[in-house]
Amino acid sequence: MNTAYGLAGVLLVVVATVLIGVIGRISRTTSDFYVASRTVTPLRNASAIGGEYLSAASFLGIAGLILAYGADMLWLPVGWTGGYLILLVLVSAPLRRSGAYTLPDFAEARLESMAVRRVASILVVLISWLYLLPQFQSAGLVLRTVTGAPVWTGGVLVAVVVAVNVLVGGMRSVTLVQAFQYWMKLTALAVPLVFLLLAWRYDGAPGLAADTPPQFAERTTVSVGLAVTVDVVDPVQVVVDGRVDGQPYENGPLTLGPGRHHIAQNTSVTFPAGAEVPHVSDRPATTDRQWAMPLDGHPHSLYATYSLILATFLGTMGLPHVLVRFYTNPDGRAARRTTVMVLSLLGAFYLLPAVYGALGRLYTPELLMTGRADAVVLTLPGRLIGGVGGDLLGALVTGGAVAAFLSTSSGITVSVAGVIAQDILRGGVRSFRAGTLLALVVPLALAIAARALPVADVVGLAFAVAASTFCPLLVLGVWWRRLTVPGALAGLIAGGVLAGTAVIVTIAAGPPEGLLGALLAEPAAWSVPTAFATMIVVSLCTPGRVPRGVARMMVRLHTPESLAVDRGTWRPKRV
């Protein structure tokens, strides 16, 4: 990809984001001003939710995982959209009616307990950090793909832009900015895809049904940026510039025999046309037919699939930045309408990454060898189209990716900074600033220190933690009057500790082999039921601790705003 065009794309988006953030307060001197016309419409609100929600995982990660693992990974986009269906049916309207602005607010309002609020705050911070970590990592990936800069620079760049934007008060007209970001991301994926599909048709529309692993269509030089270990199946004659298996070569020929080979960093290997693409050693080598079939490929994939479905469907409601957007709806009904629109907007968007993944398997199979499948969306336009056109489309995609990290990171940073400022520091403007820095620095440090994982996998883990903690709290909190304070606490802690342990093991060490590995890599299937069960059982054992105002709260959550009922009123706090 042409560096200049790519950089231009990055810079344009960064500058636009900062500018909109700083200037973007709509000023209006008026003699006929109606507040009513200013309430946010469901469509704009839905676009804002989409803009904030579609992160690097959606923009880059899904295509990469589909390229590497095939049809099973289609559940990720399905789940990330379907989560809103559950949100719509179970919680969106009651949540809006509760008046809560953050998840800890809801916990406090429903259970009237500061202890539950604190635990919820800690969980919000942890989930947000887990969510920000892959955003920074993929920022590093993008910048590296575009300019070859070290991996950490991308993360630092995004963190700085977000910090500046949030600290100078650039989140004043968030809804507008985020709504714009959704359409920008959609365009950045859809427009290049049209050209890619035309090029694919021109190429004779090759399919992916062969019983062979992916092959290099023509003589291809693969540049390995970070050292990798690859598996070779059939012996292949290559030209190497760099080090392979510890031996230095200078454009020398080498026959890679079957088995494992170590390729050092900054080495380029040239494969002849028709050679099979070696796989990164920890990924199964699948033929195209296996790739296209569901539940084929890694062991325990049936369990992993169901666990993934559970995590994504139930985790969406527990993400801290989603709830804030629902507050912008004027009432519960508008909240439901917004959710319906979010469903269609996300559905439209998520069609695209799957196609990128499939095209990537045809045209950029060397990403399977370098282990950077997440870069497929960025690499395809340059590979398939080439020339200035390819460069421009590449710049567009890059810009979209940057928009993806910036919007998601800003959204999460604002919500988590609010929670840190209010519940952990003393509150007020200064605490908000400190909270912003704290919200960014920790995941940035983790992103630089931790090993690179597929971005969509880490986001998937964040969903699993959210599903194991806030999903039970919200669902039982909204629909079950017998939920008690100890029950909620026990459930939150049980779900948080179980899912959190799985996450730490998976990220720090990589999941172990076998069934245990599958259980740890996709914890939702056992941690979510455990959290629900804990919450219910402990609540039933402590019937005396049902919050006093539960009846009032239930009325407030479930009656439409148009009904005149007693929803309770403010009472001065006892001093």
Added chain:
Amino acid sequence: MNVVIAVVATLLVTWIPALVWWRRQQGRGGDLGGPARRATFETLHTASRAAPAFRAGLTEQDAQKAARHLRVLLDCPALAITDRERLLAWDGEHEHHAEEVLGHAGVTLENGRTQVHDVACDLLDCPIRRVVVVPLATDDRVVGSLAAYGEDTPAGLIRAAEEVAQWVDAQLELAELDHSRTLLMEAEMRALRAQISPHFIYNSLTTIASFVRSDPERARELLLEFAGFTRYSFRRHGDFTTLAEELRSIDRYLLLQRARFGEQLRVTLRIAPEVLPVAVPFLCLQPLVENAVRHGLQDRSEPGLITIVAEDAGSDCLISVEDDGIGMDPEDVRRLLSGDVRPLTDDGDAAGIGLANVDDRLRQVYGPEYGLAVETGPGAGTKVIVRVPKYRPGVTAS
């Protein structure tokens, strides 16, 4: 290597909170010195653990919690608390006696004196043979009773029970004090609800009257706006409203004022749509805008500009009302807000009472850190800033 790191990290994450908690528990024990000091500490500690339960008055749930600690204080096998009609709590085993409590307490509830009764029991191993019932009273009115059961009721137990009852009385009186303080604050809050200035009503009506012949259509529109404004301002229910409603009312108010002042009054509104659903105290911006109009137009010939801004600020919402008029002396503002002096202006109504009123209400609802911030100086205009948290338990628009 990585596996080791992971295991260590997991252990740390799960065990550090447990360790911290354990250390804190340990720290509470500590060295207390001799046995007398230890006894004093333990008695007071038990009492102070029972105290919060009574702060909401005599209720079943709280009596249950308190009974546990009181039984430890009196060191008896069973203890019961009643109000005037029913048994609130029974702590200890031998619950088959729980139904008889009201029978034992009857006389005490009638005459407010300590009574000792025998308890009949068929079970040979049941230690409950006698009971001492002491009255619980607030303001010389018997509100309940405390019954301590045991094998015998030595004088020591009776005296102790009476002392405990007196201590409970004190707690209940504190509870009542709390309750009346709450009522007082609520009443204050209602009383503070801003009043619409009679001058405004008079001026609006005369302005409308001036249009009736020259521009009947405009007069009709203004009259409808006026009706809408009064309907909103005179509503009786609910202490809170949404910012959107409040701004709509201000919009009507400014429309009427512009009809009166014409080009003299210019208004800029800059509202972030995100904060429109925020719940704010009813009529908390009206007095500020009224103040701005008065200050912005007073003693000058050129047009006055009023700027109203509402924006998102993390978990708070910032609303500011600014005018470019004559300004105020910061010292006056300070005294005004602290409630010392209420300077009278020429038109007879107390300027700034509105400001102080809004300030009081905001502080009462959201706490002292959420009072008004006023930036002003003589001749430098005035900017009043209201900061409201987006969410506060119990605060919902109605």
